[in-house]
Amino acid sequence: MQRQLVFTKQRYILAFLFFLLGVSFGLPVGGxxxxxxxxxxxxxSVFIVFFDNQVYYITFDYFRKMMIFFAASSVLLSVLLLFLPANALPYFEMEPVSAAHLNKHIIYRVYGFILSYDTIIFDIGGFHFLRTTGPMTEPGHFGILLGLTLSMEKLLYAKRTPILVICGCMTFSTAFFVILVILEVYNMFIIRKFHWKWYVCAVVILLAFLILADSVLLNAVWEYSIGRNFGVEEVNILDGRTNNTALFIYDKFLKSSFPLLLWGHGTFALEVNENVVLSDYREFLYDSGFIGLLLVCLTFYVIFMKVRVRYLCLFLPIIIIIFLHRAWMFWYCYLYILLIVGFGAYTYKANCGKNSILKN
Structure with missing residues (x-):
């Protein structure tokens, strides 16, 4: 490794934007x-953006292996808990770190480094099935990270690790299923690769499941994976995942003073209210305001500014889904860093060959 730091105009801008994000989200500014x-x-993150692409390549390799390890461990734990008697495996209990979970009086069960709690255990066909959540506190959060890892794998290695797909499906995360669909659309229509082996296996497994499973089991799987997001027909998907109190507070926020609209009420402001259930883009706007949204948009614009359009078709929809579904993830640096590391890793690998993820 000849050099470890790279200074370019794009990286200087990213460093400055990360500093502004830190000020906007983390410091006592604007209330x-x-x-x-x-x-x-x-x-x-201000310093991480100056690392050489080779460092990113090595980093992503370690990150991918870590995700595979967590995925395999989570699947194994789910299988063991499915067939072993209750309390057969040792665990310890701890209070949740999430304010939303604290308000619901949820107690975490920690099996080594894998977490579980009652609300992520589904009754499917009489079996108590644990949604895989890895070391995260929510299956959907873990599912999104698995989906991003699969997307980066597609760029770097032109393949998918099966255990990541299996574990992602076992999260029952709608966001993960949507990311899988985006990946397949990308394969078929953008890079024009038809993975017929994957499709044949998926169709065979699906047909076998539809034939062998009874209606109760089918309804349970549908409800837990997709149907639970729809709720009442007159209510859209996002509204179905919140409550009337949150909708009232957000509508009131939109009628607030101009400075409050700009700055918001402060990061995690809504989590202290036990009567509010909200985790989508409206929570982000309520807490961080439109200045926070502008900084996030500028940051992603700079991250994507030199990326080819074909790769934007893969990652931009995923970012939009995260913002619509779990916008609180934009407060954390790992979402931005993962993209920077992935693109940098691919660029390093591509520069050793003929192609590059970046525009000429």
């Missing part, structure tokens, strides 16, 4: 309170 767990990682 916000000090949020160390947001500010300090974003401040660290």
């Amino acid at each position: 916000h309170s000090w949020t160390a767990k947001i500010f300090l990682p974003l401040l660290t």
Whole structure:
């Protein structure tokens, strides 16, 4: 490795934007309170953006192996808990770190480094099935990271690790299923590769399941994976995942003063209210305001500014889904860093060959 730091105009801009994100999300500006767990990682990201692409390549390889390890461990734990008697495996209990979970009086069960709690255990066909959540506190959060890992794998290695797909499906995360669909659309229509072996296996497994499973089991699987997101027919998907109190508070926010609309109420402001259930883009706007949204858009614009259109077709829809579904992830630096690391890793690998992810 000849050099470890790279200084370009794009990286200087990214460093400056990460600093602004840290100030906007983590410091007591515009009525916000000090949020160390947001500010300090974003401040660290100011330096990470100057690493050489070779460092990113090595980093992503370790990250991918870590995700495979967590995925395999989560699947194994789910299988063991499915067939073993209750309390057969040792665990310890701890209070949740999420304010939303604290408000619901949820207690985490930690099996080594894999987490579980009652609301992610589904009754499917009489079996108590644990949604895989890995080391995360929510299956959907883990599913999104698995989906991003699969997308990066597609760029770097032109393949998918089966255990990541299996574990992602076992999260029952709608976001993960949507990311899988985006990946397949990307394969078929953007890079024009038809993975017939995958499709044949998927069709065979699906047909076997439809034939062998009874209606109760089919309804349970549908409800837990997709149907639970729809709720009442008159209510859209996002509104179905929140409550009337949250909708009322957000509507009131939209009629607030101009400075409040700009700055918001402060990161995690809604989590202290036990009567509010909201985690989509409206929570982000309520907490961080339109200045926060502008900074996020600028940051992603700079990250994507030299990326080829074909790769934008893969990653931009995923980012939009995350914003619509779990916008609170935009407060954390890992979402931005993962993209920077992935693109940098691919660029390093591509520069050793003929192609590049970046425009000429």
